[in-house]
Amino acid sequence: MEKERQPARRPGGRAARVRAAVHQAVTDLVGDRGYGNFTVGDVAARASVADTSIYRRWGTLEALLSDVALTRLAATLPAADTGSLEGDLRSYAATAAHHIAGPDGMAVLRLAISLSHAGQPGLQARDAFLAERTRQLQVMLDRARDRGENPPDALEVLDLILSPMYLRVLLGAGPLTPAYLDELVDRLLRLSAVTEG
Known part of the structure; x- marks a missing residue:
């Protein structure tokens, strides 16, 4: 047949x-x-x-808005492998800044914020976005740990690198310059060194 x-x-x-x-x-x-x-x-x-x-x-x-938010936000930040935690963090920050400050960055950010207040589907979209961001970061942090480095946890990267960038763009508090990104990464590395010591 x-x-x-x-x-x-x-x-x-x-x-x-x-x-x-x-x-x-x-x-x-x-x-x-x-x-x-x-x-x-x-x-x-x-x-x-x-x-x-x-x-x-x-x-x-x-459901459409959730799909758009998840697709746009989750797929934007591959974890680069530069051979060191510091290099990976700087590359990650530069890629994130490019997407956050890009032509659709503000619209997607506003959509994600609005969805988190739009009932269960929005909360699920927010949670899935955070889970994907954490997964992306964890790949980079696990790779650093495998090289013998002592990386921060994913939440520290979210708190000290991504969150300030999102907030700066959302409030129009200034551009995401390379110097600003370096300052964010340096602050995270200093705090990690203090915690380690």
Whole structure:
């Protein structure tokens, strides 16, 4: 008996293009109007897709917003391997700054903050984002430990490197300059050395 043939799905095909267009539309709308000030119909119009496509794939606007936040935030920070903890931290800080201060950085940050106050789906999105950030950091910190270094824990990196960058951008308190990033990394390394000693 011949197996029923399934249509082959092409990576990067129509579904991927629709997803990318819808994600970009959400990011643009959050940047233009702010969270809670647009509908699925607005997203569909901006992405040039039918609103039924959005409902079929995501079900609700909140599920779509959570998907956008998770995808944009979780996928942005690969852990570089420079051969030393200090080098890895500096590379990580520079990559994070590039994404946080990039063209979609503020919109995605506002979306993540808003979702954390938008009921259970938003809380799940926030928790998944933090878990992914922690996983990314842990890869870098475990690698340092394997080299015989004494790295800080992931929460210290979040508290002393990522959080100040997000706050600075959110409040418009100044640019994320290389000197500022170096200062954040130096502060973390000094505190780690004090804790170690």
